[in-house]
Amino acid sequence: MNGAVTPLRVGLSTTTIEPALTGGRFDGIGVFTRALLDHLPGAGVDVVPFSFAPPGGLQRLSAGRALPLSFPVATLGDMLLPSGAYLDVSRTLTSAGAAPLDLFHATDYRIVRMDCPVVATLHDALPISHPQWCNPKWRRLKNWLQIRAARKAQHVIASSHYSVRELVEFFGIDERKISVLYHGVRAEWFDVPAPQARDATLAQYGLQAGYYLFVGTLQPRKNVERLLDAYLSLPPVLRAARQLVIVGAPGWRSAELIQRLKAARERGENVVWLDSLTDNHQLRHLYAGAGAFVFPSLHEGFGLPLLEAFASGVPVACAHATSLPEVAQGAALEFDPLSVGDIAAAMTTLARDEGARARLIAGGRIRALEMTWDEAARRTAAVYRQVLAA
Incomplete structure (x- = not known):
């Protein structure tokens, strides 16, 4: 026994860093996603990037491979199909000769049921806690869908203790399912x-x-x-x-x-x-x-x-x-x-x-x-292992 930790195979949502979708401008979620993609391998994680493609836009993806369905279609399936239905990511990988995932990490609100445990980072509850600061177009529908999505994750990561209070109050997430992991700096x-x-x-x-x-x-x-x-x-x-x-x-x-x-x-x-x-x-x-x-x-x-x-x-x-x-x-x-x-x-x-x-x-x-992305990646990998051991 040499004490080595078995590498995890984790799917990472990279939609927020797709150049064709972001115009090359990363917001805070994009910076966070890019940092995890770069630093998780150093924490013993085999990262497989996946992105939700816009309708007819598979050829526009470059940061991650395309998920089997677009996010709107996958969300509609979540709503209409039996509760046992899920997005079959493993079939996408095994059909290409790759190993299936141990876990999937959604880095924003695009969360759907999958054929593996899902961890989601939710950065705040702003559209619900302060609707006056958000675009009113389709606000009620978007908020309803976001609340449903948040509850599909087996575990939630928040970026601050303040955010935990919001997620519990406005999303109804069980606080016992939330871990606080601070972001970092390169x-x-x-x-x-x-x-x-x-x-x-x-x-x-x-x-x-x-x-x-x-x-x-x-x-x-x-x-x-x-x-x-x-x-x-x-x-x-x-x-x-x-x-x-x-x-x-x-x-x-x-x-x-x-x-x-x-x-x-x-x-x-x-x-x-x-x-x-x-x-x-x-x-x-x-x-x-x-x-x-x-x-x-x-x-x-x-x-x-x-x-x-x-x-x-x-x-x-x-x-x-x-x-x-x-x-x-x-x-x-x-x-x-x-x-x-x-x-x-x-x-x-x-x-x-x-x-x-x-x-x-x-x-x-x-x-x-005190707050580097290397440390954030190590703590994130520890949460993955905690979820898989539960």
Whole structure:
């Protein structure tokens, strides 16, 4: 006996990282999925990527092999067929001469019954807990389907203890079936980018090092409107010295915010909106060039940008809302996200208080080192084994 652990063969849902479906832009779930795909093999897991293809779109898949049915068809089958019906993934593999799966991990809400145990990562219950922040189109049907889907998993992984409370309250999931596994940050985020490469990226976008940075999709819950108000309320000398740089694609109900950003720019305000950045190297350069990272989000299941900023050596200010204090663990300057004055005060502190900046940078670095994707992968593999042993 050498104590070796038998490798697990796990199917991983990769729909959220299909280039043809995402346009090359990964949201938090996409970053999470890509990280598991890359790091689970180092935790003793043989990963088999699978993706739900859009109707007639099998040829568009490149991250994973196609599941036997599209998600809408599989969901309809779940609703209409007897409870013993399931998606036969093993037949797809064995017909190609491959071994069947021990388990399947759904990385988002696309959960259906399968011929093996299913573990699902559910990041939050936002569409149900805060429907005002989500697109109303088909909202009731989508929420109903999501609740049904969540209950099909043998085990659920949540990214924070805050999310557990939401999943229990709004999805009705048994808390005993939920494990909390924090997300992580890649090792390269700790490396200082070459100054020449960083400066080239900043010059490309007309940026001067030392700016306030925000990263996230433009949508109501991200609270960028109040961030803009807070910045515009700062003294003119501070605004002249530090740009406000907002990196994020337009999302639902962002038209008014976009007009405000453009109007501020036209008035000569030091505001920059980068709406189409998809290169991860350039994103690292933008973090490295920032003087402060400000994250005023009203609701997060985790909040990956906090870790990215921590690892990049940037002092962080964030909302004291939902999961963010849990993730930051004192390494960020917290503020009331509903108070423009409180946000502005935090921005002023990050610009002018060198002692506070030094403490936040050191604390953030330590916090990021505690939360790597290698550690997240090891803990995820342990949950797989726990489920299979039950």
